[in-house]
Amino acid sequence: MTNQSVAIEKFRALHESGCFVLPNPWDAGTAVYLQHLGFDAVATTSAGFAFSRALPDAVSAVPVDLVLAHVREIVEATTLPVNADFQNCYADDPEGVGANVARCIATGVAGLSVEDATGDDSSPLYDFDLALDRVKAARSAIDASGIPVLLTARCEAWLVGDPDPLRTSLKRLIAFAGAGAECLYAPGVTKPDEIAAIVKAVAPKPVNVLVSTNNCDFTVSQLADLGVRRVSVGAALARVAWGAFIGSARDIKETGSFKTFADAAPFNELNDLFDQG
Numbered sequence: 001m002t003n004q005s006v007a008i009e010k011f012r013a014l015h016e017s018g019c020f021v022l023p024n025p026w027d028a029g030t031a032v033y034l035q036h037l038g039f040d041a042v043a044t045t046s047a048g049f050a051f052s053r054a055l056p057d058a059v060s061a062v063p064v065d066l067v068l069a070h071v072r073e074i075v076e077a078t079t080l081p082v083n084a085d086f087q088n089c090y091a092d093d094p095e096g097v098g099a100n101v102a103r104c105i106a107t108g109v110a111g112l113s114v115e116d117a118t119g120d121d122s123s124p125l126y127d128f129d130l131a132l133d134r135v136k137a138a139r140s141a142i143d144a145s146g147i148p149v150l151l152t153a154r155c156e157a158w159l160v161g162d163p164d165p166l167r168t169s170l171k172r173l174i175a176f177a178g179a180g181a182e183c184l185y186a187p188g189v190t191k192p193d194e195i196a197a198i199v200k201a202v203a204p205k206p207v208n209v210l211v212s213t214n215n216c217d218f219t220v221s222q223l224a225d226l227g228v229r230r231v232s233v234g235a236a237l238a239r240v241a242w243g244a245f246i247g248s249a250r251d252i253k254e255t256g257s258f259k260t261f262a263d264a265a266p267f268n269e270l271n272d273l274f275d276q277g
Helices: 003-014 028-037 046-052 064-077 094-105 128-145 165-178 192-202 220-225 236-255 259-263 267-274
Strands: 020-022 082-084 111-115 150-154 183-185 207-210 230-232
Touching (some): 003 150, 028 267, 046 064, 064 082, 064 094, 094 111, 111 128, 128 150, 128 165, 150 165, 165 183, 192 207
Parallel strands (some): 020 230, 082 111, 111 150, 150 183, 207 230
8 A cells, every 4th residue: 555545544433423623733843743742643734834934814815736735744744644725626617517526636635625605805705606516626637546545524604703604514525525525624613512513414424623712711622522623723723833933033122031941842852752763
C-alpha cells in the first residue's frame, strides 16, 4: 500500500466509532509537534495558514496553488492522516470544484472538505441546488481518482449569519450526505441540543464539531456524549500562538519588559524534537 492509502485507511477507521480530536497545525513544525503529542490525525487550517503569510482568510486572497503547496507540505511533514481545509474548493462552478479536488487528492491527503459559503456578503451561501451539485462534483472527482479520500461537506450557515442556521444546516447537511459526503460539519454550532439534532439527522454518518473561542467550555467527552465523532479546532491553536506573540511583543514595546519570555517553550525541547536526522 502507498503512504496515502495507509493514511486513508487509518483516517476512515477513526470515523467508525468513538470521538477523536483533529487538531489544526499551520506549518510543518506544528504538524510534527502534534504528531509528537500522540494525536491520530491532523487537518490544515485555511485561516492559520493565511495569517502566517500575512493574508486574510479569504478564498480571493490565497491562490489555490499556494494552498495546494501548503497542504503538500503538511502531508510530507508527518505520517499522520491529513485532512485538507479546502474552503469552497477555490471554484464556484461544479466543474472547477471537481478539477481542484483532483489536484488536492494528488497532494497525498486522507480527506478534504467542501464548503457552501460563497465569500460574497450579499449572497453568502451558494443556492441550494448549486451547493448540492458542488458536493456531487467533489464526490465524482474522488471516485474518478480511484483514491478513496474521505469527503466532508460543510454548511456555513452559522458563520455567515443565516437567520435560521439550524434549519438551513439540517436541510443542507442531509442533502450533502445523500450526495456522497461521508462526514458532515456545521462550524459555529454551540448549543448541545442543536449539535445532537445534527448528529441525529445525518446518522449514521459522522459529524465534525468545531471548538473555538465561542464554545471552548466543551470537553471531548461531552461532545462524544452528544454523538459527535470528530472534533476540530480550526484556527484556534494558531490564534493562541498569535495571542502569546502579540502579548509579548506589546509588553516589550510598551513597558520595556521581557518577562513574558518566562513562558516560552524550552529551546532544547524543540531543538531535540526537530533534530531527527
